[in-house]
Amino acid sequence: MKTRRRRTAAILAAVTAALSASALTVAAAQNASAAAGCDVEYDIVNDWGTGFQANVSITAGEALDGWTVEWDFTGAVSGISAWNVSGQSLSGRHFTASDAGWNGAIAAGQTREVFGFTASGGSGEISNVKVDGVACGDGSGEQTTEPEPTDPEPTDPAPAGTPVEEHGELHVCGAGMCDESGAQIQLRGVSSMWLHWQTQPYAQNLQALEWMRDNWNIEVFRVAMGVEPEGAYLDDPQGWKTEVEKVIQNAAEAGVYVIVDFHAHQAHQHQAEAVAFFADLADRYGHLPNIIWEPYNEPEQVSWTGTVKPYHEAVVAAIRAQDPDNLIVLGTPTWSQDVDVAAQSPVSGANLMYTLHFYSCTHAQWNRDKADAAIDAGLALFVTEWGASAADGGLDGRVCLDEAQRWVDWMSANKISWTAWKLDVGPDSTNLLSSGAPLTGGWDDYLHGHAPFVIANLP
Structure with missing residues (x-):
């Protein structure tokens, strides 16, 4: 089985550093005309060659109650997208x-990371730095890089007899998915609940994953990292990314494929955050053969060509820029039903699905007709979420097994891989577990809702 070497992106012209733990800091040196103690730090935390991500911190010489920062980029920069700021502008090279x-107050002598941004172009340096119109360094300060993370990334071959050991690195073949040997395959598994809404951290538990592999025969697990609701990724980016990494590392150890899902309905409104999230993880885990990226769970009723495709x-x-090979599964409009629309103007590139x-109480043959049209146009499909319920996930407790069986038969006939919704406890008919289900597996007596049907259709 092929294992690719880890790749890192160049940071600036001559500095290479691992993403997520690496940062190039350009400290704006004290200028004679600046307020005493004024300092601006411009930290390059991601650089993928054609663009970069930076975080900006301000040290206040005097207490600030609101601020405006400006500088000139030394290189050509475009398409800047900042968060936690108002009134951003880029005129030529002047930002x-x-x-x-909420982030306007900085006490005298306090250093506060105040905003971040992504941009296209080279990261370069900054000069003519000002805070509230007062010079605050010229961007020519010391450049430093932080050390590599101490925790090793998974590099060992997948355990013998596991799905990843059997199939290796995956790729798109025509309108299907093939394994390393070139054989067309169908992966089957389950999805987590939105991570921040789990009743217990089932998704992050290695024993549970191994139990599902050995007892339910799952081959793939989807980690659905909630992005937008309160308490999700946007409220705690580093914390929830760390939880996703636990699942990635567990999947590598268990020899199971893992789908990293940016679980959102308005992800295009958070493009900068998505770019930073995936660039970082792709740099550190893109060498693994079991990674599948899913950048947008379910776009709502928005334009494919005008909104979703550019995202x-x-x-x-x-x-x-970090992972040239692993599969990427692209969400489609109308809660990922309009695959026929995407087929009319697909995203360019290799290994894209x-x-x-x-949901079988809501979606029937008309939706399979749309999918058939996409397949006929050459699109490779992946059903990363489904349920034998209504589209709300089964709030009324119903299951529609006859239509669900028609869907499962259709997926088998077309060798379309799938992950069923969802590994958690609760009254919804798509929750796979009943109350009292232990964290580590052993769930034979805790099946709920559509779980028996899902498990019966696993390999």
């Missing part, structure tokens, strides 16, 4: 941004 209100192009570019979702 300006102001506080967002995918930006995120795919960031992933491909497209997301199809269904």
